[in-house]
Amino acid sequence: MPLQELIALGLSNLTGSFFQCFPITASMSRSLVQESTGGKTQIAGSVSSFIILICILKAGELFTSLPKAILSTIVIANLKGMYKQFMDLPILWRTNKYDLLIWLVTFLSTICLNLDMGLAVSIAFGLLTVTFRTQSPQCSILGQVPETDVYRDVAENNQAKEIPGVKIFRYTSAIYFANAELFAKALQDKVGVNVDRLKEKKKKVISKRNRGLQKMINMSQKIVAETQKEPGFEYVTNSDGVIINPKTLTDNILPSSPTLRSLGLKGPEFHALVLDFAAVSFVDTVGVKILKNICEDFSDLEIDVYLVNCLSSVLRQLENSHFFSGTITKSSIFASIHDAVSYLSVGHDSSVAQEITVCDTKST
Structure with missing residues (x-):
């Protein structure tokens, strides 16, 4: 199970909270020391914990006279694997600049803030980059x-x-x-x-034609009213002698679904x-x-x-x-x-x- 160590760590803190125990956590320096010495299993962690216990109880007084510079040198020497990760910056610059930004934000936030806040900022920034990538595919x-x-x-x-x-x-x-x-x-x-612009042009042409057609219908009805006094005659003739009903003039001239070509517009x-x-x-x-x-x-x-x-x-x-x-x-x-x-x-x-x-x- 890949996350069994984290589950064990969480269960240990959860159980210890009921008995006023000190919370436990992982140590980055100890983890890097164990990795550099070839440790692979939990047995290596048990051995290192046993050695640390001996140093705290018996051998700790032997290190009291050592300068802090020497102690810090020991820590830095064990963390040299972590410092080598700075060599990844040129590679990330050439391969993936998003990963480079995440690396830099994580590093700076961890240095300027504490570890917990730095990790929270890095996770939030990582999610932000994912959202940004989906917006520019x-x-x-x-x-x-x-x-x-x-x-x-x-x-x-x-x-x-x-x-x-x-x-x-x-x-x-x-x-x-x-x-x-x-x-x-x-x-x-x-x-x-440009779909919106083309649809707007189409609506304007249809509206313009409808207004002109309505004027023509009104004029035809006026002519019918003036020239034909008998009821039931609601037809007029055009220049070719074709009989047209003003009421159906709209359907004859302008179809219900006019095409761009019929409206005189250039389509895609x-x-x-x-x-x-x-x-x-x-x-x-x-x-x-x-x-x-x-x-x-x-x-x-x-x-x-x-x-x-x-x-x-x-x-x-x-x-x-x-x-x-x-x-x-x-x-x-x-x-x-x-x-x-x-x-x-x-x-x-x-x-x-x-x-x-x-x-x-x-x-x-």
Whole structure:
């Protein structure tokens, strides 16, 4: 059992507290001395404790005349293994700067404060670095390596090519309350679409057309009222002689779900967005809400959203949070990126399908 010494230490202090015993704790210097002399088991600790007991009872008076400098030299010599850890600083600087910061904060807090407070500060700082790392994960746009089912970051791999009409976005962190908004912002930045601005433009154009159409309806009704006195006649004719009912004029001119092209707006250059969740370990309630808003916003812009490589725990969380609805169904979930790309190659333009190379898995 790896923590049996700590459990024994805690039980000893717990039991001794009922009998007014002195609390016991571990000694860093003695532990380093035991390690440097090759001690591996509790027997070595028993031998060192027996020697210390003899020194306290009998041999302690022999050391009273020694200067404190000599005694401190003995302690420093035994702690040389700990001092060698300063040589790890250049290595940590080259390998992982987060670990270097944790090392420095632990060292300075332990020196400036006491041992307990220093360890508490180091633990809190370590948790803070973990939170900070999840707020700045690596995200990338993937492309297909020709004639394979391999997808790599297009910014790092020259052979990977983006598939026309399809954006593949990879996110390498959990999606939870601390980074959910950052996930949505990183997605828009990578795919090059400002969803909020484009939706606002769409709303303004629809509102403008509705106002103009209402004016046209009011004018038509006024013409009908002035020219047709008999009841039951509520129709007017346009310049081509076509009979139009002013009441249904809105449905004829402006459909209930107008597209960006029908509104004269330039939409995104892709029709499908694939989210690679292979590195997403979990999604909390806030993350599910953000993800659902993202799917609905892109759907409003005529872009289909697909999820691939989802862990079973992530799928269970999505189901429990009622993520799947009328606009978002389980048919948008695929086991791999290539499955989603192959599906998209069938349902869209053949010119796009020619750009998607499907790996032949049959043996020749």
